[in-house]
Amino acid sequence: MKISGSAFDDLARAEFTPTSTFLNTASNGLLPARAVTALHEAARLRAEGRPLTSLYEDVEACRAAYARLAGVPAGRVALGASVAAHTGLIAASLPAGAEVLTAEGDFTSVLNAFHVRGDLKVRTVPLERIAESVRPGTALVAVSAVQSADGRIADLPALREAARAHGARTYVDFSQSAGWLPMDAGAHDFSAAVSFKWLLGPHGAAFLVVPEDFGGLTPLLAGWVAGERPWESTYGPVAEYAHSARRFDLTHALFTFAGLRRSLDLIEELGVAAVHAHDVALADRFRAGLASLGHQPVPAPGSAIVSVPGLGSRQPRLSEAGIEVSDRAGNLRAAFHLYNTAAEVDRLLDALAG
Incomplete structure (x- = not known):
């Protein structure tokens, strides 16, 4: 059963102990106490020379947990180290001359591999026009x-419907939404997400969701680890790849998955719907406070991320005052997650007013 209200707040307070007003989850999320404990325990196994069997169990538990959050069977989920590597795999599968549609200013990891190919037609349009810009001959739409x-x-x-109408595939990067925004990865051909932002895990893990037929990926x-029987695939070429998306796995960062398993447990305990309501309420509080100060953020209704033009230069001074936000292209970016409170929003507003 998902929890809410005071129970939600109590659990968040018990799991997180930041020493600052941390409003920067879009850069990296805080580690919950249970994940920190698991990381220590994993390191102790190595230090003491004990079997690592439980760490491999953590890997598969993470695959299953992410599949539940994404709304897909676990057999469609591959495990890697970065979104950039997953993008590279998809880029490598496209024929020369294929058109890839992307959004202006999107995150590098979701689009750079298509440019590196050199023989693809990469077309870039404003985010608001991406659905209407899908056209006959578009092979793939890649967007965060x-x-x-x-x-x-x-x-x-809208993007998915446009892609279907023109026979294009879709690739969605959920890195800035997985964990706070309900996700339907099954509606898309490919999708990816890192573990260390809103999913609250350590660095070093990223998920890839592929179609049941693998979508032409090699x-x-x-x-x-990609073998159907991994421990029989340790020497020579892999004789038989996994019959599931595990065939695209990279060697697992075992410590990372040990911690991530507990972080994903926490997300599931709280429930994405409750996290979404909490995060967006704080972001809306910040937007309202900005308006009273005469500042207009970039329009992003319903988002847990708020970006304020012209205030990015305030970031160093805010950090000195114990308030962690980001400077992105001259904009001040604040990102609100389950461990944040209304009092922290107000502290940031007071600092900006001063």
Whole structure:
């Protein structure tokens, strides 16, 4: 059963002990206490030379937990280290001359590999026009569900319908939304997300969701863990790849998955719907306070990320005062998550007013 209200707040307070007003989850999330404990325990296994069996169990638990959050079968989820690597795998699968449609100013990891190919037609349009810009001959549309720079939310249902109408595939980066915004990865051909932002895990893990038929991907980066029987695939070429998306797995960062398992447990305990309501309420409080100060943020209704033009230069001074936000292209970016409170929003507003 999901929790809310005071129970939600009590659990968040018990799990997180920041020493600052941390409003910077769009850069990296805080680690909950249970994840820190798991990381220590994993390190102790290595230090003491004990079997690592439980760490491999953590890997599969993370795959299953992310699949539940994404709304897809676990067999569609591959595990890697970064969104950039996942994008590279998708880029490598496209034929020369294929058109890839992207959004202006999107995060580098979701689009750079298509440019590096050199023989693809990469077309870039404003985020608000991406659905209407899909056309006959578009092979793939690659976009972040939520823009890192300013929190704008893509109209994914409209994009999916446009892609279907023109026979294009879709690739969505959920890195800035997984954990606070309800996710329907099954509506898209490919999607990815990192673990260390809103999912509250350590660095070093990223998820990739692929179609049941693998969407034409080749396991170019695969090693022994991608075999149907991994421990029989440790020498020589892999004789039989996993029959699931695990064929695209990269060697697992075991410590990372040990901590991430507990972070994902926390997200599921709280429930994404409750986290969403909490996060957006704080962001809306900040937007209202900005208006009273005469500041206009980048329009991003319904987002947990708020970006304020012209205030990015305030970031160093705010950090000195114990308030952590980001400077992105001259804009001050604040990102609100489950461990934040209304009092912290007000503290940031007071600092900006001063």
